[in-house]
Amino acid sequence: MWDRRHVISIDDFSREDIEDVLKNTAKMDEYLEKGNVPELMKGKILATLFFEPSTRTRLSFEAAMQRLGGTVIGFSDPSATSIKKKETTADTVRMAAAYADVIAMRHPYPGAAKLAAQVSSVPILNGGDGSNQHPTQTLLDLYTIKKELGTLDGIKIAMVGDLKYGRTVHSLCTALKLFDATFKFISPEQLRMPDTYKRGLTYEETTELDVSDADVVYVTRIQAERFPDPAEYEKLKGFYVINKKVVSTMKEKSIIMHPLPRVDEIHYEVDSDPRAKYFKQAYYGVPTRMALIAMVMGAI
Amino acid sequence: MWDRRHVISIDDFSREDIEDVLKNTAKMDEYLEKGNVPELMKGKILATLFFEPSTRTRLSFEAAMQRLGGTVIGFSDPSATSIKKKETTADTVRMAAAYADVIAMRHPYPGAAKLAAQVSSVPILNGGDGSNQHPTQTLLDLYTIKKELGTLDGIKIAMVGDLKYGRTVHSLCTALKLFDATFKFISPEQLRMPDTYKRGLTYEETTELDVSDADVVYVTRIQAERFPDPAEYEKLKGFYVINKKVVSTMKEKSIIMHPLPRVDEIHYEVDSDPRAKYFKQAYYGVPTRMALIAMVMGAI
Amino acid sequence: MWDRRHVISIDDFSREDIEDVLKNTAKMDEYLEKGNVPELMKGKILATLFFEPSTRTRLSFEAAMQRLGGTVIGFSDPSATSIKKKETTADTVRMAAAYADVIAMRHPYPGAAKLAAQVSSVPILNGGDGSNQHPTQTLLDLYTIKKELGTLDGIKIAMVGDLKYGRTVHSLCTALKLFDATFKFISPEQLRMPDTYKRGLTYEETTELDVSDADVVYVTRIQAERFPDPAEYEKLKGFYVINKKVVSTMKEKSIIMHPLPRVDEIHYEVDSDPRAKYFKQAYYGVPTRMALIAMVMGAI
Numbered sequence: 001m002w003d004r005r006h007v008i009s010i011d012d013f014s015r016e017d018i019e020d021v022l023k024n025t026a027k028m029d030e031y032l033e034k035g036n037v038p039e040l041m042k043g044k045i046l047a048t049l050f051f052e053p054s055t056r057t058r059l060s061f062e063a064a065m066q067r068l069g070g071t072v073i074g075f076s077d078p079s080a081t082s083i084k085k086k087e088t089t090a091d092t093v094r095m096a097a098a099y100a101d102v103i104a105m106r107h108p109y110p111g112a113a114k115l116a117a118q119v120s121s122v123p124i125l126n127g128g129d130g131s132n133q134h135p136t137q138t139l140l141d142l143y144t145i146k147k148e149l150g151t152l153d154g155i156k157i158a159m160v161g162d163l164k165y166g167r168t169v170h171s172l173c174t175a176l177k178l179f180d181a182t183f184k185f186i187s188p189e190q191l192r193m194p195d196t197y198k199r200g201l202t203y204e205e206t207t208e209l210d211v212s213d214a215d216v217v218y219v220t221r222i223q224a225e226r227f228p229d230p231a232e233y234e235k236l237k238g239f240y241v242i243n244k245k246v247v248s249t250m251k252e253k254s255i256i257m258h259p260l261p262r263v264d265e266i267h268y269e270v271d272s273d274p275r276a277k278y279f280k281q282a283y284y285g286v287p288t289r290m291a292l293i294a295m296v297m298g299a300i
Numbered sequence: 301m302w303d304r305r306h307v308i309s310i311d312d313f314s315r316e317d318i319e320d321v322l323k324n325t326a327k328m329d330e331y332l333e334k335g336n337v338p339e340l341m342k343g344k345i346l347a348t349l350f351f352e353p354s355t356r357t358r359l360s361f362e363a364a365m366q367r368l369g370g371t372v373i374g375f376s377d378p379s380a381t382s383i384k385k386k387e388t389t390a391d392t393v394r395m396a397a398a399y400a401d402v403i404a405m406r407h408p409y410p411g412a413a414k415l416a417a418q419v420s421s422v423p424i425l426n427g428g429d430g431s432n433q434h435p436t437q438t439l440l441d442l443y444t445i446k447k448e449l450g451t452l453d454g455i456k457i458a459m460v461g462d463l464k465y466g467r468t469v470h471s472l473c474t475a476l477k478l479f480d481a482t483f484k485f486i487s488p489e490q491l492r493m494p495d496t497y498k499r500g501l502t503y504e505e506t507t508e509l510d511v512s513d514a515d516v517v518y519v520t521r522i523q524a525e526r527f528p529d530p531a532e533y534e535k536l537k538g539f540y541v542i543n544k545k546v547v548s549t550m551k552e553k554s555i556i557m558h559p560l561p562r563v564d565e566i567h568y569e570v571d572s573d574p575r576a577k578y579f580k581q582a583y584y585g586v587p588t589r590m591a592l593i594a595m596v597m598g599a600i
Numbered sequence: 601m602w603d604r605r606h607v608i609s610i611d612d613f614s615r616e617d618i619e620d621v622l623k624n625t626a627k628m629d630e631y632l633e634k635g636n637v638p639e640l641m642k643g644k645i646l647a648t649l650f651f652e653p654s655t656r657t658r659l660s661f662e663a664a665m666q667r668l669g670g671t672v673i674g675f676s677d678p679s680a681t682s683i684k685k686k687e688t689t690a691d692t693v694r695m696a697a698a699y700a701d702v703i704a705m706r707h708p709y710p711g712a713a714k715l716a717a718q719v720s721s722v723p724i725l726n727g728g729d730g731s732n733q734h735p736t737q738t739l740l741d742l743y744t745i746k747k748e749l750g751t752l753d754g755i756k757i758a759m760v761g762d763l764k765y766g767r768t769v770h771s772l773c774t775a776l777k778l779f780d781a782t783f784k785f786i787s788p789e790q791l792r793m794p795d796t797y798k799r800g801l802t803y804e805e806t807t808e809l810d811v812s813d814a815d816v817v818y819v820t821r822i823q824a825e826r827f828p829d830p831a832e833y834e835k836l837k838g839f840y841v842i843n844k845k846v847v848s849t850m851k852e853k854s855i856i857m858h859p860l861p862r863v864d865e866i867h868y869e870v871d872s873d874p875r876a877k878y879f880k881q882a883y884y885g886v887p888t889r890m891a892l893i894a895m896v897m898g899a900i
Binding site: 343345347371373374375377387391392394395396398399400 | 660671
Binding site: 035037055056059060062063066067069071072076077260261262263279280282283285286 | 643645647671673674675677687691692694695696698699700
């Protein structure tokens with residue numbers, strides 16, 4: 001069921017699928033912790049095709065493959081590729097599939113990963129296709145919650161910031177719906193969670209930054225370019241900043257997450273708070289991607 | 301004879317040399333097929349010095365080295381190198397030879413690989429030096445023909461497209477001459493095969509796209525920039541396109557090859573035809589380069 | 601004492617520290633020579649964070665890690681990273697520390713490596729922070745002298761070229777002071793060694809290129825942009841060139857060094873002289889960085 005499977009969209013994952021991945025991620029996490037990772041990918045090659053730069057995603061895929069004893073080829077920037085010669089994405093993927101055993105790709109255009117899966121003879125792991133999907137991010141987010149809070153079932157998650165354009169929060173809604181989460185959407189009016197993602201959810205919606213009742217505070221960046229009027233951006237951005245004062249209102253057993261990179265939306269003074277989990281979250285990207293690689297390669 | 305040899309130009313290869321490489325390539329191909337490649341390059345480092353980008357060539361050299369258990373350092377783009385500090389190519393090669401055990405390089409200037417061989421203490425594998433030579437491409441082309449048709453001797457090859465500027469077809473002429481091939485050169489008047497490469501060959505020359513008698517149809521891209529008059533390019537380019545209709549006239553036991561990347565010159569509808577071998581050809585780049593690396597490193 | 605240590609500045613190194621590194625470098629050098637390097641870093645990952653390009657330093661760190669059986673992730677150019685999204689260097693380092701076991705970084709801003717050490721959970725190896733420090737270069741320079749001359753104690757070193765802005769020669773002064781070296785500073789008036797580095801040294805200072813009494817001639821590049829008047833640069837640069845004639849005045853048992861890349865300041869005719877050691881010096885970068893990696897990782 002997992003062997004040779006493409007990982008394109010979190011929408012393709014059932015609750016059982018997610019639980020499978022989290023169980024294997026926990027295993028990988030433990031291997032890393034103990035420093036005894038089995039060389040499940042020895043002799044295998046991952047191709048990282050990054051048609052747009054994403055250091056975090058690329059490096060964590062590469063670390064994941066290397067931790068499993070495999071190696072990596074690829075490109076991090078389309079400007080140094082045959083794309084300049086107008087090769088299609090499909091042909092670039094076919095080429096990579098001829099050289100490597102599994103492909104992690106990132107692309108600026110929605111749907112690119114699905115297209116790649118149609119022409120690739122090896123499994124495709126979608127590392128983000130434009131505004132569309134970034135399933136490995138969602139899975140590592142889920143693992144972070146599960147690991148740090150002990151469960152995904154029935155948690156209360158507050159999502160803060162740009163909920164309109166944020167691919168990450170959209171996918172997380174889709175996934176957490178399977179675990180009966182309760183949602184609180186905190187954003188400026190202009191950046192509210194679209195109706196399509198709210199369907200079927202138990203949620204409240206507000207412009208007030210009150211996170212006192214949340215188990216998880218998931219923060220995203222508000223980008224200046226979303227606002228026609230710069231003054232309005234300046235006014236709003238300060239309002240949705242997680243600082244020590246905001247954190248002091250949070251429950252003791254709660255966590256702060258962020259897909260990173262952050263700019264100003266979480267103050268540096270928060271980094272040392274034990275509830276700040278965004279760097280651990282980044283770390284969990286490695287065992288999550290190790291699990292996915294090993295699963296689609298039929299190694300576990 | 302092979303140990304420490306530089307691979308600079310196909311012109312340096314005798315028929316015996318080529319047969320040596322093809323024999324070892326077949327061995328590597330079989331190892332890959334069976335998934336039991338010996339770690340002939342364990343502990344060894346390949347430096348990929350790409351003074352101009354070439355994703356396909358670079359990735360297949362890197363995959364080749366990794367399949368053999370070796371590792372890779374290098375750069376894919378001169379803009380991120382000391383070249384900006386005006387270091388000479390010779391000094392960059394000397395540096396790489398101090399760090400690595402074998403070097404694959406690509407350079408925009410004809411003769412750069414030969415120069416590199418003069419100063420390098422480790423074997424140089426030319427991955428293309430401007431309009432001059434790209435011997436590993438020629439060797440993988442030869443392996444593709446041998447593997448897919450069973451022999452190189454006496455084949456009839458039709459070369460289609462830009463035969464004037466195409467380094468690939470020039471080198472292939474030189475090599476296939478050693479195997480008594482018969483040639484058909486199909487191109488616009490402006491892009492005919494230069495006389496120097498036709499010397500000593502059995503060939504016919506035409507502007508008509510008739511490939512019905514060919515064992516191999518080798519397609520190359522016609523670049524707009526070769527034509528002073530854009531209208532003329534537009535008129536011609538459509539004429540040398542391999543589509544289903546053209547393929548339907550081909551012999552049943554024949555193959556279509558292309559060095560890739562392609563743009564429009566082979567229609568996508570042809571990809572599923574069993575005679576379309578251009579992606580297998582890309583794949584064969586890996587065992588070919590594995591063989592060459594192992595040979596110049598004295599490992600086989 | 602070495603386990604988990606950050607390597608930020610040569611100023612932090614005692615004579616004993618330097619001797620430790622040189623002893624371990626000699627061991628690594630011998631392993632490389634014999635081709636039996638122990639896999640001390642098997643399963644470990646080095647992150648190379650190059651916020652500005654430096655091919656030589658990056659490739660030699662990567663070769664060092666790979667020679668020890670470890671693997672590498674990283675970036676060679678900030679333009680293809682999240683820095684474009686305004687992520688702070690501190691956050692980029694925290695991310696890399698989540699994925700890798702040790703970090704080698706280069707940064708255009710002085711102090712960046714120290715900042716990185718403050719936030720990183722894994723050892724930082726400074727690969728150059730602007731005009732400030734480049735300790736692995738200094739250590740490989742010291743190893744070169746020790747290996748080629750047999751000792752560091754009481755040597756006479758002539759430093760030639762731009763002594764005002766050259767980070768390399770400044771650090772070498774600091775380090776060699778611990779070994780009672782004698783210095784000769786040879787430069788144009790405008791590019792004299794700053795007083796702060798001369799403090800406590802036994803030295804002479806001159807504009808004349810007389811290197812007849814030196815054990816080590818350490819050459820650096822004079823950059824045109826240091827001179828407001830281009831004509832003055834043109835006049836001076838030819839004066840500080842090491843050519844065959846200059847070399848003929850040198851002691852028989854002496855060596856010529858250069859941190860590379862060179863442009864014109866050492867003539868190519870000198871390369872074949874047995875005293876020309878700048879390419880061996882580049883080579884020694886590998887065992888030096890192997891030693892440092894193994895030491896801060898607690899593997900030796």
